[in-house]
Each structure stands twice: as C-alpha cells, then as structure tokens.
Amino acid sequence: MKKSIKIDSYNKKILATLHLRADLTNVELAEHVNLSPSACFQRVKLLKEAGYFRTFHADINLEKICYHVFAYVEFTLEDNSLNCRRKFLSVIEDIPEIMDCMQLSGDVDFISFCCFSDITLLNKTCDMLSNQEAFSLKKLTTRIVLERSKFFLGYPLERLKWRDEMIIDDENEGN
Secondary structure, eight states, rough: OOEHHHHHHHHHHHHHHHHHHHOOHHHHHHHHTTTTHHHHHHHHHHHHHHHOOEEEOOOOOOHHHOOEEEEEEEESOOOOOOHHHHHHHHHEEEEHHHHHHHHEESOOSSEEEEEEEEEEHHHHHHHHHOOSSSOOEEEEEEESOOOOOSSOOOOOOGSSOOOOEEEEEEGGOOO
C-alpha cells in the first residue's frame, strides 16, 4: 500500500516550524500556520506516519550542565568493503558518545561528531576502535573542538529544493 502526501504550503510551514520549535502545542502550531487545530493535528499525524519526522527532542545547553569534550573523529578503514564497513558501523552504533557518523568520499571513509566526558574516555575509545579485529583502521584522526562558534539551529529549509510530492511505499519504507 502506498501513501501519497502532497507537500503543499501548509505542510511545508508545519515541517519548517516544528523543525525549529517542536515544543509548540497543536493550538500554537495551528495559529502559526493558519489552520484549524483539528486540521493541523491531522496533517502532523500524517506527516509523522509518512516518516517526515525522525524524532522530537530538546536542544539543551550542555555548557551549563556538565563538563564535556567535543571532537570530530575521522576514520579511514584498511579495507573499505561492504562487510568491513558494516562491522565498523555496528561497533560504533553501541558507543553513545559517538553521536553522529557520516560516510564520506575522498581519503577519509567516515567522520563522527562525538561528545565525551573527558579526554581520557575519548582516548580509551579511540584505542579500543584502533584495536578492533573485525575491521582494521588504516588511520584514525581526532580533532578536538576548541570553541563552538556556530550551533546547529536547523536545516536551511527555505533554501533547499522541496520535492513536490513524496510517495511512501510501506514495503520499502527504509530504502
């Protein structure tokens, strides 16, 4: 069964608003996008069911509540086969301090944004990853964040090209 959701101006506004302000009540959101609360609720429900929202979360001010070290860690695998990449990803999936991991083109295979409690734990984790037999690292580079000058405040949705209509195939939803 396929669900077709038209990304019209109302849905664009709902997505763009909740993307930056997920704490709004349905009534507040409805007022913001010029819809009735029931129509707004229905649209948000359909957008959720179609997979347009991954999660809702709060962006906390980490500097005010705990000590931490931000770092980018670059990984270059010795063997870049699908099997080794999968083994690498399965290991880092279980490390909560590795918050984000992206596969890259070029001379680095993956880069991760990390948050550790201290340098010691960062080093222990890098040592553990360097000694994995399931995959072998050719190179691991750690870049400590000295100052965070700009924070992620949402995607530049108003500058991206929107798809006119998305068709979700329930059987291939993850693809």
